[in-house]
Amino acid sequence: MSVPALHGRTALVTGGARGLGQGMAQALARAGASVVVADVLDEEAAETARVLAKEGVTAGSVHLDVTDEAGWEAAVAATVEQLGGLDVLVNNAGVEVTALVTEIDPADLRRMLDVNVVGTALGMKHGLRAMRPGGAAGTGGSIVNVSSVAATIAFPGIAGYSATKSAVDRMTRIAAAEAGKLGYGVRVNCVYPGLVPTAMGMKLAVDCAGIGLFDSPQAAVEAVVAQTPSGRLGEVADMADAVVFLASDAARFVNGTGLAVDGGMGS
Numbered sequence: 293m294s295v296p297a298l299h300g301r302t303a304l305v306t307g308g309a310r311g312l313g314q315g316m317a318q319a320l321a322r323a324g325a326s327v328v329v330a331d332v333l334d335e336e337a338a339e340t341a342r343v344l345a346k347e348g349v350t351a352g353s354v355h356l357d358v359t360d361e362a363g364w365e366a367a368v369a370a371t372v373e374q375l376g377g378l379d380v381l382v383n384n385a386g387v388e389v390t391a392l393v394t395e396i397d398p399a400d401l402r403r404m405l406d407v408n409v410v411g412t413a414l415g416m417k418h419g420l421r422a423m424r425p426g427g428a429a430g431t432g433g434s435i436v437n438v439s440s441v442a443a444t445i446a447f448p449g450i451a452g453y454s455a456t457k458s459a460v461d462r463m464t465r466i467a468a469a470e471a472g473k474l475g476y477g478v479r480v481n482c483v484y485p486g487l488v489p490t491a492m493g494m495k496l497a498v499d500c501a502g503i504g505l506f507d508s509p510q511a512a513v514e515a516v517v518a519q520t521p522s523g524r525l526g527e528v529a530d531m532a533d534a535v536v537f538l539a540s541d542a543a544r545f546v547n548g549t550g551l552a553v554d555g556g557m558g559s
Contacts, residue, residue: 297323297324297540297541298320298323298324298325298379298380298536298539298540299323299324299325300324301324301325301326301379301380301433301539302325302326302327302328302371302375302376302377302378302379302380302429303317303320303325303326303327303328303378303379303380303381303382303539304327304328304330304367304368304371304378304380304381304382304419305317305320305327305328305329305330305382305384306330306331306356306358306382306383306384306385306411306415307330307331307358307384307385307386308327308329308330308331308337308340308353308382308384309329309331309333309336309337309339309340309353310331310333310336310340310490310491311488311490311491311492311528312384312438312485312488312490312528312531312532313329313331313382313384313385314329314340314528315528315529315531315532316382316384316531316532316535316536317329317340317344317351317382318340318343318344318532319529319532319533319535319536320380320382320532320535320536320539321344321347321349321351322347322349323536323539323540325349325379325380325539326349326350326351326375327341327344327349327350327351327352328341328351328352328353328354328367328370328371328374328375329341329344329351329352329353329354330353330354330355330356330367330385331353331355331356331385332355332356332357334353334355337353337354337355338353340353341353350375352370352371352374352375354366354367354370354371355367356385358383358385358407358410358411358412358414358415359406359407359410359411359414361414361418364414364415364417364418365418367418368418368419368421368422368428369428372422372428372429377429377431378419378422378423378428378429378433379423379429379431379432379433379434379539380433380434380435380436380539381415381416381419381423381433381434381435381436382435382436382437382438382535382539383411383412383415383416383419383435383436383437383438383460384438385407385411386407386408386411386438386456386457387403387404387407387408388404388450388453388492388495388496389401389403389404389452389453390449390450390453390496390499390500390502390503391449391451391452391503392448392449392503392505393451395503396451396452400452401452404452404453404456405456408453408456408457408459408460409456409459409460409463412437412460412463413463415435415437416435416437416463416467416480419433419435419478420435420467420471420476420478423435423476423477423478424471424474424475424476424477424478425475425476425477431477432476432477432478433477433478433479434478434479434480434481434538434539434540434543435467435478435479435480435481436481436482436483436535436538436539437460437463437464437480437481437482437483438460438482438483438485438531438535439457439458439460439461439464439482439483439484439485439550440453440454440457440460440484440485441484441485441486441487441552441554441557441558442454442457443457443458443460443461443484443550444484444552444554444558445519445557445558447516448500448505449496449499449500449503449505450496457484460482461482461484461550464480464481464482464548464550465480465548465549467480468480468481468547468548468549469548472547472548479538479543479544479546479547479548480547480548481538481543481546481547481548481549481550481551482549482550482551483531483534483535483538483550483551483552483553484550484551484552484553484554484558485526485530485531485553485554486516486520486525486526486530486553486554486555486557486558487513487516487525487526487557488525488526488527488528488530488531489513489525490528493525494509496512497509497510497512497513497516498512500512513525516557519557520554520555520556520557521555521556521557521559522555522556523555524555526553526554526555530553531553534551534553537551538551
């Protein structure tokens with residue numbers, strides 16, 4: 293029986309400077325992987341890499357705006373150069389802008405589409421190119437995309453965000469089918485995180501109250517908990533451990549699917 297272990301593996305995590313991405317980078321490192329932290333927040337990404345290095349992990353950081361294709365090419369090349377390969381890609385970078393459907397700002401919607409959808413698509417494009425036979429790494433691997441429970445439920449205030457995270461789910465499954473048919477040796481899956489009290493998660497609660505959907509941010513949080521059979525919000529470690537599982541050989545026959553890590557909220 294396999295256990296989630298990543299000794300000798302190399303990983304690139306987008307949006308890895310803080311929040312869920314930082315937790316995912318830490319969990320991958322603690323499972324034995326060497327990690328490159330990619331983010332637009334250069335100082336925070338470098339600090340996360342320094343903390344990992346102090347724990348005896350080979351770690352580095354790279355600037356990456358996931359909407360920029362040249363940036364992706366450079367980030368993947370830097371990862372292969374720094375770590376000697378690329379076995380795991382976590383497409384975690386994302387943005388959320390809360391709005392009633394009647395108040396959607398096209399610029400905000402385009403921003404979410406650009407980061408959450410285009411950014412994930414470019415990540416899969418360049419991750420698959422590097423991992424497939426003949427690529428810069430060329431030994432196969434695992435791609436884990438971060439979708440959201442928002443892709444599986446109808447929660448008010450997040451129509452645009454839900455749309456983008458639903459797109460991540462569909463792209464994940466198609467990429468897995470293509471990679472399998474073409475013999476890339478790369479599994480592609482996604483996770484559906486529930487609400488986690490990170491800065492981004494709590495901003496959602498504040499914004500939902502701000503547009504009149506709930507009496508207060510606490511009421512918004514309580515509404516999420518009330519819909520969650522596990523009776524609590526998620527924790528960063530809940531999401532990070534799921535990513536480690538999907539990246540590892542313990543999930544060797546898990547492919548083209550989405551793993552709900554939402555306490556049952558989307559059931």
